[in-house]
Amino acid sequence: MNNIKKHIQSPEFITALLVGFLLTIVQYKVARPMLMAERFVQGAGWIQICVAMVYAAWVMHHIKQPQQSATWRLRIWIAFSIVFFSQLLIGLLGLEQFLMTGKLHFPIPALIVAGPLYRGEITFMIILFISTIVLTGPAWCSYLCYFGAIDGWASRGKTPHTPIAHKWRYKIAGLLLVIAVTIVLRVCNVPILYAIILASLFGIGGLAVIVFISKKRKKMAHCVTYCPIGTIVSFAKYASPFRMHIAPDCNACMKCSMTCTYDALQKIDIQHLRPGLTCTYCGDCISSCKSQSIHYTVFGSRTNKARTIFLILTISLHTCCLMLARI
Numbered sequence: 454m455n456n457i458k459k460h461i462q463s464p465e466f467i468t469a470l471l472v473g474f475l476l477t478i479v480q481y482k483v484a485r486p487m488l489m490a491e492r493f494v495q496g497a498g499w500i501q502i503c504v505a506m507v508y509a510a511w512v513m514h515h516i517k518q519p520q521q522s523a524t525w526r527l528r529i530w531i532a533f534s535i536v537f538f539s540q541l542l543i544g545l546l547g548l549e550q551f552l553m554t555g556k557l558h559f560p561i562p563a564l565i566v567a568g569p570l571y572r573g574e575i576t577f578m579i580i581l582f583i584s585t586i587v588l589t590g591p592a593w594c595s596y597l598c599y600f601g602a603i604d605g606w607a608s609r610g611k612t613p614h615t616p617i618a619h620k621w622r623y624k625i626a627g628l629l630l631v632i633a634v635t636i637v638l639r640v641c642n643v644p645i646l647y648a649i650i651l652a653s654l655f656g657i658g659g660l661a662v663i664v665f666i667s668k669k670r671k672k673m674a675h676c677v678t679y680c681p682i683g684t685i686v687s688f689a690k691y692a693s694p695f696r697m698h699i700a701p702d703c704n705a706c707m708k709c710s711m712t713c714t715y716d717a718l719q720k721i722d723i724q725h726l727r728p729g730l731t732c733t734y735c736g737d738c739i740s741s742c743k744s745q746s747i748h749y750t751v752f753g754s755r756t757n758k759a760r761t762i763f764l765i766l767t768i769s770l771h772t773c774c775l776m777l778a779r780i
């Protein structure tokens with residue numbers, strides 16, 4: 454009996470249950486089948502929901518262990534990106550069931566904001582983006598974004614202490630530039646073809662930053678300097694109840710800094726006992742701190758449950774996006 458109670462209360466079980474619940478709502482309520490299996494065989498969506506629940510429990514089992522967290526986070530994030538881009542490729546080859554609405558959208562994160570601004574309408578993507586920010590803060594940029602996974606993969610390895618110079622100048626300038634150009638395109642009624650060309654050039658520029666800077670610097674230069682969505686997330690994340698803090702017993706050994714590819718654990722951040730604004734709550738630094746000084750909080754309180762609650766929500770969202778999100 455005690456064993457059953459223990460399993461029912463485990464983070465794995467709760468995550469699986471939450472995933473099952475959310476996907477069941479989608480299966481019942483959304484008119485166009487959103488689960489891939491349902492698009493091909495009626496009723497197969499239920500099997501996909503069961504698979505998703507097992508996947509979520511399996512991911513939680515690995516990521517809840519701080520020593521395995523960084524490795525598994527990157528693995529599932531890259532897998533997410535591969536699934537996403539593979540679906541896009543198959544969709545482009547003519548199997549439109551692999552596209553979310555049957556129409557092609559460009560897989561460039563900046564368009565999450567630029568798209569609605571240009572078209573003057575609220576899209577599904579922006580609602581999804583805002584919902585994840587409110588629930589899990591910046592987890593969008595460490596678990597849910599198909600593009601950021603490429604930057605994470607390119608910058609993997611031991612991160613040097615050297616900060617990325619002037620990152621805030623680049624970040625703010627990039628965000629303002631994208632907003633200004635989009636408004637000009639809209640006001641001047643510039644044809645969609647030109648907007649697509651500009652968006653493609655922006656995406657290619659992002660890939661160049663990943664290849665030439667992130668890979669060399671072992672830091673996610675694309676996400677922390679170039680991507681305007683990353684800049685928005687840096688501030689909007691405070692809408693969620695979660696935070697990362699460093700306890701006063703930190704001895705400033707700087708070991709955690711070598712695990713932070715988001716450039717959020719500079720000397721100044723550690724002195725202020727708070728990771729920098731570019732922190733995405735990825736949790737990669739947790740196991741590097743022997744004194745467990747760096748930790749999650751929820752609603753301002755440091756509790757052992759804060760990280761678990763964050764992971765339950767984040768892994769559930771990651772799994773649901775993996776099952777539903779397409780371009």
Ligand code: SF4
Pocket residue numbers: 562593594595598599600601602604675676677680681682683684686
């Ligand atoms: S910063 Fe941009 S590319 Fe990077 S993870 Fe966030 S949204 Fe994706």
Ligand code: SF4
Pocket residue numbers: 699702703704705706707708709710723741742743744745746747
């Ligand atoms: S948080 Fe931990 S690992 Fe980081 S500097 Fe402080 S004591 Fe060292």
Ligand code: SF4
Pocket residue numbers: 697712713714715716717718728729731732733734735736737738739
């Ligand atoms: S400070 Fe820690 S949780 Fe925040 S981005 Fe860096 S490694 Fe991730």
